[in-house]
Amino acid sequence: MRYEAPTTVKGAVKLLAGKAGLARVLAGGTDLLVQMRTDRVAPDLIVDVKRIAGMRRIEAKAGGFRIGAAVSGAELGEHKGMRKAWPGVVEAACLIGSTQVQGRATLAGNLCNASPAADSVPALIAAGAAVVVVGPRGRRTVPVEQIPVGPGRTSLKRGELVEAILLPKRPPRSGDAYLRFIPRSEMDIAVVGAGVSLTLDRQGVCSAARVALGAVAERVIRVPEAEAALIGTKVDGEALERMAASCSAACRPIDDKRGTREFRIKVAGVLARRAAAIALKRARGK
Amino acid sequence: MVRVTTRINGDEVTFVCEPDETLLDVLRDRLNLTGAKEGCGTGDCGACSVTLDGRVVCSCLVLGAEAEGRQVGTVEGIARNGKLHPLQEKFLEFAALQCGVCTPGFLVAAKALLERNPDPTEAEIRFGLAGNLCRCTGYDKIVRAVQAAAAAMRKG
Ligand SMILES: Cc1cc2nc3c(=O)[nH]c(=O)nc-3n(C[C@H](O)[C@H](O)[C@H](O)COP(=O)(O)OP(=O)(O)OC[C@H]3O[C@@H](n4cnc5c(N)ncnc54)[C@H](O)[C@@H]3O)c2cc1C
Ligand code: FES
Ligand code: FES
Numbered sequence: 025m026r027y028e029a030p031t032t033v034k035g036a037v038k039l040l041a042g043k044a045g046l047a048r049v050l051a052g053g054t055d056l057l058v059q060m061r062t063d064r065v066a067p068d069l070i071v072d073v074k075r076i077a078g079m080r081r082i083e084a085k086a087g088g089f090r091i092g093a094a095v096s097g098a099e100l101g102e103h104k105g106m107r108k109a110w111p112g113v114v115e116a117a118c119l120i121g122s123t124q125v126q127g128r129a130t131l132a133g134n135l136c137n138a139s140p141a142a143d144s145v146p147a148l149i150a151a152g153a154a155v156v157v158v159g160p161r162g163r164r165t166v167p168v169e170q171i172p173v174g175p176g177r178t179s180l181k182r183g184e185l186v187e188a189i190l191l192p193k194r195p196p197r198s199g200d201a202y203l204r205f206i207p208r209s210e211m212d213i214a215v216v217g218a219g220v221s222l223t224l225d226r227q228g229v230c231s232a233a234r235v236a237l238g239a240v241a242e243r244v245i246r247v248p249e250a251e252a253a254l255i256g257t258k259v260d261g262e263a264l265e266r267m268a269a270s271c272s273a274a275c276r277p278i279d280d281k282r283g284t285r286e287f288r289i290k291v292a293g294v295l296a297r298r299a300a301a302i303a304l305k306r307a308r309g310k
Numbered sequence: 311m312v313r314v315t316t317r318i319n320g321d322e323v324t325f326v327c328e329p330d331e332t333l334l335d336v337l338r339d340r341l342n343l344t345g346a347k348e349g350c351g352t353g354d355c356g357a358c359s360v361t362l363d364g365r366v367v368c369s370c371l372v373l374g375a376e377a378e379g380r381q382v383g384t385v386e387g388i389a390r391n392g393k394l395h396p397l398q399e400k401f402l403e404f405a406a407l408q409c410g411v412c413t414p415g416f417l418v419a420a421k422a423l424l425e426r427n428p429d430p431t432e433a434e435i436r437f438g439l440a441g442n443l444c445r446c447t448g449y450d451k452i453v454r455a456v457q458a459a460a461a462a463m464r465k466g
Contacts, residue, residue: 026329053371053372062352072376074376121353121441123366123440124359211440
């Protein structure tokens, strides 16, 4: 195996697109190094992206944010602007692992590892986030929901990497939230995760909403029916019940010892309703 | 092999390692810094905790090669000039260890926690140290020792 730590994105792409056999990007390594140590992947080349200055920064951009793909959870959690504008995204990122894991884990790694239970992904999809993908043919911007295609599989092509995550401009009276269910109080994999983002108009009527669920399908899913149940309402009890029912109906989960099928379906609705209530409170500025 | 120059507990160190060798293996097997322990090798137990540029990380999930030009802090650097750190003193005083395998990791993680938050609540300590597992003490004595060390350090 070869280890390279290029200092430019161009250098990283060149390495990844070269004839090196199996190549892997190394961000925080909290998935990749575990997989290597347990013999689930044996790369010929590792491209560490943490020496690329532009991938280590969070920048305010076009009213929103550009988060470099090598920014750690701990760094994101310390960013005041992000905490204020996108508390749901930050709380989801900060749920990942322990303090030790937070010092290394990135949003891009969480996304590109493509686990259906990845905590930050439902929050990013709810937020309407996109990623900048760069490869041998240049750059393209892709909505987050189009990156994972199945467990451990992404739509990235050979030689491509995620350079940054883009969060859009936040309209006034907006809020987001992420909640997960785990059997313990810390350090566990989501049995269900729910991310909700919504915007209210001046009358307090919901004008935009996005809802995404984790760990209830082969990848994180967006639930348009749940969004429709909120839009045009005052996000009252009845609207929340309809949204919860739409979430449960969208689930096609696995059945295992950590959560039965029935349990995951039910909890998806409950968590989405609670996350929407928190997002609503935040949108009302409370 | 990769040649790496880094700073460990303030001292410049140069070593050679395999590209897929972890920082934990480099510390223990090449540099004879055996304070950090391997409990799991998969990021779950925290026995291998060290700081990298001031942040606590699991050294079992860091490559040795990544340490180039960085600052590494291990448990060996916590006592200064032969004098134990307040955390070490309180761990002894409160009997916050039995077998001791988890202790270097707890000390490194607790020191980093107190640097960011000099007056943590019990809940903040328990959440902050949730990445460190202990099979012996039941955690209570560890939490008390960290609280006592924090109080002693605030007094100065
Ligand atoms: C103890 C422990 C607890 C954990 N707890 C949680 C948890 O609670 N919730 C959760 O969701 N996850 C958890 N994880 C999993 C992991 O920490 C997260 O998925 C993390 O976000 C991965 O980020 P990373 O930067 O470490 O990724 P890496 O391990 O560096 O990379 C992961 C994968 O993505 C690829 N990749 C990384 N960056 C890019 C990029 N920029 N472009 C293209 N591909 C890229 C890598 O090649 C690799 O295949 C835990 C892991 C451990 C060890
Ligand atoms: S040995 Fe590194 S976390 Fe257990
Ligand atoms: S003292 Fe034995 S594991 Fe903690």
